Amino acid sequence: xxxxxxxxxxxxxxxxxxxxxxxxxxxxxxxxxxxxxxxxxxxxxxxxxxxxxxxxxxxxxxxxxxxxxxxxxxxxxxxxxxxxxxxxxxxxxxxxxxxxxxxxxxxxxxxxxxxxxxxxxxxxxxxxxxxxxxxxxxxxxxxxxxxxxxxxxxxxxxxxxxxxxxxxxxxxxxxxxxxxxxxx
Amino acid sequence: xxxxxxxxxxxxxxxxxxxxxxxxxxxxxxxxxxxxxxxxxxxxxxxxxxxxxxxxxxxxxxxxxxxxxxxxxxxxxxxxxxxxxxxxxxxxxxxxxxxxxxxxxxxxxxxxxxxxxxxxxxxxxxxxxxxxxxxxxxxxxxxxxxxxxxxxxxxxxxxxxxxxxxxxxxxxxxxxxxxxxxxxxxxxxxxxxxxxx
Ligand SMILES: [Zn+2]
Numbered sequence: 335x336x337x338x339x340x341x342x343x344x345x346x347x348x349x350x351x352x353x354x355x356x357x358x359x360x361x362x363x364x365x366x367x368x369x370x371x372x373x374x375x376x377x378x379x380x381x382x383x384x385x386x387x388x389x390x391x392x393x394x395x396x397x398x399x400x401x402x403x404x405x406x407x408x409x410x411x412x413x414x415x416x417x418x419x420x421x422x423x424x425x426x427x428x429x430x431x432x433x434x435x436x437x438x439x440x441x442x443x444x445x446x447x448x449x450x451x452x453x454x455x456x457x458x459x460x461x462x463x464x465x466x467x468x469x470x471x472x473x474x475x476x477x478x479x480x481x482x483x484x485x486x487x488x489x490x491x492x493x494x495x496x497x498x499x500x501x502x503x504x505x506x507x508x509x510x511x512x513x514x515x516x517x518x
Numbered sequence: 519x520x521x522x523x524x525x526x527x528x529x530x531x532x533x534x535x536x537x538x539x540x541x542x543x544x545x546x547x548x549x550x551x552x553x554x555x556x557x558x559x560x561x562x563x564x565x566x567x568x569x570x571x572x573x574x575x576x577x578x579x580x581x582x583x584x585x586x587x588x589x590x591x592x593x594x595x596x597x598x599x600x601x602x603x604x605x606x607x608x609x610x611x612x613x614x615x616x617x618x619x620x621x622x623x624x625x626x627x628x629x630x631x632x633x634x635x636x637x638x639x640x641x642x643x644x645x646x647x648x649x650x651x652x653x654x655x656x657x658x659x660x661x662x663x664x665x666x667x668x669x670x671x672x673x674x675x676x677x678x679x680x681x682x683x684x685x686x687x688x689x690x691x692x693x694x695x696x697x698x699x700x701x702x703x704x705x706x707x708x709x710x711x712x713x714x715x
Binding site (some may be wrong): 499 | 525580
């Protein structure tokens with residue numbers, strides 16, 4: 335989170351309260367403060383920049399609609415709430431895209447590169463794009479954004495062990511693609 | 519010991535939930551230590567990926583939509599839910615009156631499910647106007663369930679474009695919608711803060 339936290343623009347409690355009261359200029363301040371955080375979460379989870387932009391828009395529409403009902407004072411509760419909406423919207427986006435492509439096909443075969451291509455070492459960004467959508471989302475949310483497997487399971491509507499197995503799956507693939515050779 | 523740690527075991531150790539056996543092996547195995555180091559390096563590299571800026575400023579679009587929603591009657595969740603229900607009702611009427619070709623008779627169960635869905639929406643309307651204050655966790659659960667319902671409605675809408683939508687599929691989707699609406703009622707009435715799908 336270090337990089338994204340530093341991208342955050344400060345927003346004061348008065349502005350948060352005004353946003354809760356529905357004042358558009360305060361809501362815009364919230365948008366300006368959090369758009370980079372939200373976009374980066376979305377971009378790392380979604381397949382395309384366009385999908386990430388949609389998630390950005392859907393997240394802030396939800397924020398504007400629901401901020402009045404948010405309990406808790408100050409920036410920390412606002413931050414965790416917005417980040418969670420963004421993660422949920424991004425997860426929903428990849429589910430929708432999966433429906434669009436074909437129901438329930440194996441994500442193992444989504445990427446153009448198979449485990450057999452171990453001779454070719456990839457850079458991390460490319461390797462991330464080659465992961466299945468779910469594995470990519472889990473590794474990002476758990477290892478980078480610090481969500482627990484319980485959080486991720488809840489957001490995905492899946493079990494804790496599902497989240498754990500997706501994380502291991504992601505790392506096995508990254509291990510091969512980034513370093514070459516077989517996993518242990 | 520010849521059996522090295524699996525990736526699951528390495529991750530478990532990293533996350534302070536590894537087994538004693540795996541930890542002992544790791545401490546005495548250079549290869550596994552190397553794998554653990556790679557795991558840390560990969561995550562460090564992910565955290566160091568550049569921060570990306572959104573290509574376009576979306577605030578204008580968002581704010582216009584928010585203002586439009588505020589102006590509109592039935593601007594909330596129930597607006598689109600009602601529209602989706604109406605669209606599917608139209609489809610069923612089409613099926614019933616033979617407007618859609620090659621259709622089996624619609625199953626009464628679909629109609630029953632639609633009625634159940636409508637009753638649950640009525641219950642939600644009773645809760646909604648008071649705008650109960652929700653904590654972040656409950657609010658995000660509500661958002662997630664509403665998203666799930668939108669997903670079901672997307673699929674119901676896409677059935678409208680099919681020449682021969684199956685009543686079985688309609689029943690499955692409406693069953694799912696009722697289940698989700700029921701969960702939404704439970705969460706919104708603060709009877710639970712957590713719902714597993
Ligand atoms: Zn070993």
